[in-house]
Amino acid sequence: MSCLLHFIFFLLLLLLPLASSYGSGCPTQCGKVKIQYPFGVGSGCSMEASFNITCNTSTAPPKPYLNISDEKIEVVEIRVDNPAYIRIKYPYLLWGVCYHTPSGNMTWTDGSGGISLRDTQYTLSEYNWLIAIGCDDALTASTYKGQGKQTFRDGCIGICFDDHGSSGSCPKNGDGNSGGDGCCRSPIPKGASTLSAGLTDLSKSWKSVRVFPCSYAFLMEKGSPNGSGYSYNYSILKQKSTDFINNDEMVVRLDWRAGNHNCSHTPRNSSFACKANTDCVDFGSEVEGYLCKCSKGYVGNPYVACQDINECDENPCAPHSHCKNLPGSFNCTCSRGYNGDGIRNGTGCTLSPTSNVIKIALIGLGSALGLVVLVLLCLWLHKVFEKRKNKKRKEDLFKQLLLLQHQTSEGTFGNTKLFTAKELEKATDHFNEGRICGRGGQGVVYKGMLSDGTIVAIKKLKEVDENQVEQFINEVVILSQINHKNVVRLLGCCLATEGPQLVYEFLPNGILFEFIHDRKIEFPLTWKMRLKIAADVAGALAYLHFASSIPIYHRDIKSTNILLDEKYVVKVSDFGISKLVQVDQTHLTTLVKGTFGYLDPEYYQTSQYTEKSDVYSFGVVLLELLTGQRPISLERTEVGRNLAAHFLAYMEADNLDAILDTQVSEEAANEDVIAVARLARRCLNVKGKFRPTMKEVATELESLMISQIHSIVDEELEETTISEAKHMMVSDIEYTWTISDHTTSSDAQSLNV
Numbered sequence: 001m002s003c004l005l006h007f008i009f010f011l012l013l014l015l016l017p018l019a020s021s022y023g024s025g026c027p028t029q030c031g032k033v034k035i036q037y038p039f040g041v042g043s044g045c046s047m048e049a050s051f052n053i054t055c056n057t058s059t060a061p062p063k064p065y066l067n068i069s070d071e072k073i074e075v076v077e078i079r080v081d082n083p084a085y086i087r088i089k090y091p092y093l094l095w096g097v098c099y100h101t102p103s104g105n106m107t108w109t110d111g112s113g114g115i116s117l118r119d120t121q122y123t124l125s126e127y128n129w130l131i132a133i134g135c136d137d138a139l140t141a142s143t144y145k146g147q148g149k150q151t152f153r154d155g156c157i158g159i160c161f162d163d164h165g166s167s168g169s170c171p172k173n174g175d176g177n178s179g180g181d182g183c184c185r186s187p188i189p190k191g192a193s194t195l196s197a198g199l200t201d202l203s204k205s206w207k208s209v210r211v212f213p214c215s216y217a218f219l220m221e222k223g224s225p226n227g228s229g230y231s232y233n234y235s236i237l238k239q240k241s242t243d244f245i246n247n248d249e250m251v252v253r254l255d256w257r258a259g260n261h262n263c264s265h266t267p268r269n270s271s272f273a274c275k276a277n278t279d280c281v282d283f284g285s286e287v288e289g290y291l292c293k294c295s296k297g298y299v300g301n302p303y304v305a306c307q308d309i310n311e312c313d314e315n316p317c318a319p320h321s322h323c324k325n326l327p328g329s330f331n332c333t334c335s336r337g338y339n340g341d342g343i344r345n346g347t348g349c350t351l352s353p354t355s356n357v358i359k360i361a362l363i364g365l366g367s368a369l370g371l372v373v374l375v376l377l378c379l380w381l382h383k384v385f386e387k388r389k390n391k392k393r394k395e396d397l398f399k400q401l402l403l404l405q406h407q408t409s410e411g412t413f414g415n416t417k418l419f420t421a422k423e424l425e426k427a428t429d430h431f432n433e434g435r436i437c438g439r440g441g442q443g444v445v446y447k448g449m450l451s452d453g454t455i456v457a458i459k460k461l462k463e464v465d466e467n468q469v470e471q472f473i474n475e476v477v478i479l480s481q482i483n484h485k486n487v488v489r490l491l492g493c494c495l496a497t498e499g500p501q502l503v504y505e506f507l508p509n510g511i512l513f514e515f516i517h518d519r520k521i522e523f524p525l526t527w528k529m530r531l532k533i534a535a536d537v538a539g540a541l542a543y544l545h546f547a548s549s550i551p552i553y554h555r556d557i558k559s560t561n562i563l564l565d566e567k568y569v570v571k572v573s574d575f576g577i578s579k580l581v582q583v584d585q586t587h588l589t590t591l592v593k594g595t596f597g598y599l600d601p602e603y604y605q606t607s608q609y610t611e612k613s614d615v616y617s618f619g620v621v622l623l624e625l626l627t628g629q630r631p632i633s634l635e636r637t638e639v640g641r642n643l644a645a646h647f648l649a650y651m652e653a654d655n656l657d658a659i660l661d662t663q664v665s666e667e668a669a670n671e672d673v674i675a676v677a678r679l680a681r682r683c684l685n686v687k688g689k690f691r692p693t694m695k696e697v698a699t700e701l702e703s704l705m706i707s708q709i710h711s712i713v714d715e716e717l718e719e720t721t722i723s724e725a726k727h728m729m730v731s732d733i734e735y736t737w738t739i740s741d742h743t744t745s746s747d748a749q750s751l752n753v
């Protein structure tokens, strides 16, 4: 029965350590002692036999044991790393001796005399004392390191003082190895694998009497530096005793090491003790062998594996920096704009001056760019706005125009067609230079052919400014009001943004100016033609002033604005600066506009344009017809540079014949010429109110025409032949004028003399 119980008990004993084991199946604890690899309990749990621990679980608490030099040693603590050592119970005397007093015969000896750790993975730690207690004794110690090649000898003498009190004491740990009272001690060098200790009785050599018969030598771990030291009862020196040593304080510290070679001579094969993230460290102290340490930044058991430390848990980074854990280290990165290592203990993160400069520079650059962009945008917007405003104004004006069209009772505006820009482009062959048939202050006149074959004159405004558009609209409005055989007919217009265009009937014979002044003209104007032209122009102006629904002042009457059609019928044109005048208005106050030489001096002085200003200009045209001279000519003397003044001077001098065109003086009856000349003089009166109205002028000229009725048949005959001849020329689109015969040319020359 008891046998069976024993068996069960034994089984339990076997199972117990298993029960307390966990992880890979190896126990990590034996009693109070924590067991870590390379130490281990059981098969395959330790790195090698030297670290093979047996855990005796029959005691309470269980106790771990090591086989060191075939001795079973109880282990109190195992340290694997930093530093690596074990603490063992060693309650053994190295040496004990008693002498028989007074003869000094030795009556008792005991102890092993030393420790040998040779061929083990252990050496004595320097954290031990070799202690001798007793009086009159010399302690000698010899230690050997490594494989016993090197010897260190040391020793001390224990002396007792006179009073022989009840107890002896060893010095405190911090006091070095100075002697105590009945005690001396000797240090142990690191790496000592063998220690032999001996005690020698000094009373013999000193020929004195021993105070106490017994002395003892033993090994003991150093206490805390401030510890009270080892003190003992003198009674143990009076007779042999071993009881005193048998207590828990008798602990010795041993260093252990892996392998029997230094790191550099240890192959890195699977037997190599140092695992991941570790460093190999030579054991040192002239002892072969190595230890393992976790690399910097790693933690754990270096003989198993070391794990990375997450340094960021401790937040080693300074403010304004971001912590990033790295294998074995960490990285503090300063926020953008900050400089430094970012580490709390380091330079931390400081606002970087360069980044400030760059920031400021960037901000500066940015704002400068922004400003430029803003200015450009403003300019662009301004331009767009202006363009839109212009367009709007044009549209508004055109709307007005359409409104006017509705208002006009004549409805002539109905004939004014709105052309598209494309149509007119096509008609003028993209405004070909070759199609230009005139240039004026307002723009260029092109000859063009519409898709239906109509030949037209297209006036294209040079540029689109407010003033030009106004004039453009003005002309459209005025011409659409007028339906008179002697006023140029407006066929249509185009409100292209590029430049508004006006489309007129094409008048192949060109302008009156050329007929009067251009000596190349083949057919010089006869007196009758001149009279008819004058009468027609006067009629047209009279119509403008009085007959049209709203009075119109032409404001730019001159020979270049009087066109002739194929039958030499007058067509007054260019109403760009003409004005519609409210009925109750007698004059206009405007900026002085017009053509020098034709300009009413009164208007020039007062800026007030009246219907009589048109009369003055007409007077100048009349003079041109009479004299064939230009309104302004540098060929004349300074006083006579202005044709009006020149003519009036001749008239005053009653020397009219000298200034007349040869053609006129040859053809015209003297009284007719005088009548026209007087009419002209009245028109050119400096005071507007003394000038006749256009109606009077027209009537007078008409009557002059009628007085010539007798020669009408001749005249008509002549006109027909001329017009027929002209017709043939005109049908040739090229519009070439052959140089006229010599007689006309020489006549003209003689006229100028």
Ligand SMILES: *[C@@H]1O[C@H](CO)[C@@H](O)[C@H](O)[C@H]1NC(C)=O
Binding pocket: 042, 043, 044, 046, 047, 048, 049, 052, 053, 054
């Ligand atoms: C440790 O000791 C046990 C017996 O207690 C044995 O089975 C085992 O093999 C030993 N381990 C080594 C590494 O020697």
Ligand SMILES: *[C@@H]1O[C@H](CO)[C@@H](O)[C@H](O)[C@H]1NC(C)=O
Binding pocket: 056, 057, 058, 059
């Ligand atoms: C365990 O300790 C007990 C008591 O000290 C002892 O009797 C026994 O022999 C020990 N067992 C082993 C395996 O050492």
Ligand SMILES: *[C@@H]1O[C@H](CO)[C@@H](O)[C@H](O)[C@H]1NC(C)=O
Binding pocket: 052, 054, 067, 070, 071
């Ligand atoms: C310890 O040493 C003794 C004596 O050599 C031996 O009998 C025993 O098996 C060893 N124990 C271990 C665990 O190695």
Ligand SMILES: *[C@@H]1O[C@H](CO)[C@@H](O)[C@H](O)[C@H]1NC(C)=O
Binding pocket: 103, 105
């Ligand atoms: C001491 O030793 C000497 C010689 O060894 C011996 O003669 C003597 O008898 C011893 N004395 C005692 C008291 O034993």
Ligand SMILES: *[C@@H]1O[C@H](CO)[C@@H](O)[C@H](O)[C@H]1NC(C)=O
Binding pocket: 225, 226
């Ligand atoms: C140890 O002793 C020293 C000096 O005697 C003293 O400064 C220190 O505070 C002591 N330390 C302890 C833990 O008592």
Ligand SMILES: *[C@@H]1O[C@H](CO)[C@@H](O)[C@H](O)[C@H]1NC(C)=O
Binding pocket: 166, 167, 233, 234, 235
């Ligand atoms: C020393 O030991 C003796 C005998 O064992 C004893 O009588 C005495 O009281 C002890 N002295 C001290 C201070 O412990």
Ligand SMILES: *[C@@H]1O[C@H](CO)[C@@H](O)[C@H](O)[C@H]1NC(C)=O
Binding pocket: 267, 269, 270, 271
């Ligand atoms: C490792 O190398 C040592 C020394 O060369 C050798 O004794 C040992 O057998 C090797 N171990 C393995 C597992 O290769």
Ligand SMILES: *[C@@H]1O[C@H](CO)[C@@H](O)[C@H](O)[C@H]1NC(C)=O
Binding pocket: 262, 264, 265, 282, 283, 284, 285, 286, 287, 288, 289
């Ligand atoms: C090993 O290290 C010890 C201590 O540093 C040194 O004395 C010894 O010469 C080294 N041995 C070899 C083989 O490097």
Ligand SMILES: *[C@@H]1O[C@H](CO)[C@@H](O)[C@H](O)[C@H]1NC(C)=O
Binding pocket: 330, 331, 332, 333
């Ligand atoms: C931190 O990381 C950055 C980028 O990986 C590297 O340039 C820098 O050198 C690292 N700093 C430290 C202290 O490791």
Ligand SMILES: *[C@@H]1O[C@H](CO)[C@@H](O)[C@H](O)[C@H]1NC(C)=O
Binding pocket: 316, 345
């Ligand atoms: C920073 O300095 C303190 C005190 O000097 C120290 O305790 C701490 O370990 C240091 N930390 C680092 C990351 O160096």
